[in-house]
Amino acid sequence: MVNIRDLDPSASPLDYYGFELRRLREAANLKQSDLGGIVFCTGSLIGQIETARKVPTRDFSERVDAALGTGGLFSRLVGLVLRSQLPAWFQAYAEMEAKAAYISTFQAQxxxxxxxTEAYARAVLGARIEEDLDAKVAARMERQRILDRENPPLMWVVLSEAVLHQEIGGWQVMRNQLAHLLALRSREWVQVQVLPFEAGAHAGLPGTFTLLRFEGDPDLVYTEDFVQGHMTANPQTLRDGSLRYDHLQAAALSVEDSASRIARVMEERYGNRPGSDGRAVA
Structure with missing residues (x-):
């Protein structure tokens, strides 16, 4: 039997989601198992979400909206729920990221x-998170929805070539991740450049950083250490960050040559490998 407990809907977005799910389910005269049957999950899962013990997914929320005729309530709430699963120190940045008109980032690792990709994100997050990994991965995937908006931010990414070679999650995960980077060429608002090994010493040696630019609000620079993230609108820091980014773009391969480098690494490092029977697998 599902252990029901009273929720304080003001305690968190997850608690509010669970409170509303139970309220609207009961208003529809449905048991947890009834609703579970309609949205293709177990009644136990419904109970876990209603008691804020399980984080709902966007797919689940859309199915519940359809089942209960909520007018998209849970599809709207789930964004807040998933954002609340991000580290507390990162949530402020995620909010600003979602408002940015331009995102320029250098990634060293x-x-x-x-x-x-979801598999790559799971491998990255799984290296340091043991609990609620599914929720953390879902929260990261939710952030990506800003690139699917009608008016998405313009995003320019400079990746150290080391990123392409650092095998995260195994060769198949990496192959799919690099293929995803190549597929992004169909989105004109996302541009990827590779800073090649042959560039030698470069302006990004101090580490990863991101510039956020807004329509009508002050620009921001974001950096991270191993404890937390840091945002600043300090004019001198912004000037330094912008200059560093200009130098990185100048030292990086062109967008076209970057795609060629990604494709080459994908085939040479993560290409066909022998399966257990000795035959090559893609």
């Missing part, structure tokens, strides 16, 4: 979170 990892593919930027907005461009990660």
């Amino acid at each position: 990892l593919v930027d979170g907005l461009l990660q």
Whole structure:
């Protein structure tokens, strides 16, 4: 039997979601198992979400909206719920990222979170998170929805070539991740450049950073250390960050040559590998 407990809907977005799910389910005279049958999940899962023990997905929310005729309530709420699953110190940045008109980032070690595949994100987050990994991955995927908006931000990414070679999650995960980067060429508002090894010493040696530009609001620079992130609108820091980024773009391969480098690494490093029977697998 599902252990029901009272929720304070003001405690968190997750608690509010669970409170509303139970309220509207009961208003429809449905048991948890009834609703589960309609949205293709177990009654136990419904109970876990209603008691804020499980984080709902966007797909689940859309199916519940259809089942209960809520007018999209849960599809709207789930964005807040998933954002609340981000680290507390990162949530302020995620809010600003979602408002930005221009995003320019240099990544020294990892593919930027907005461009990660789900499998790559799971491998990255799984390296340091043991609990609620599904929720953390879902929260990262939710961030990427800003690139699917009618008016998405213009995003320019410079990746160190080391990012392409650092095998995260195994060769198949990496192959799919690099293929995803190549597929992004169909989105004119997303541009990817590779800073090649042959560039030598470069302006990004101090580490990863991101510039956020807004329509009518002050620009921001974002950096991270191993503890937390830091945002600033300090004019001198912005000037330094912009200059560094200009130098990185100048030292990087062109967008076209970057795509060729990504494709080459994808085939040479993560190409066909022998399966257990000795035959090549794609």
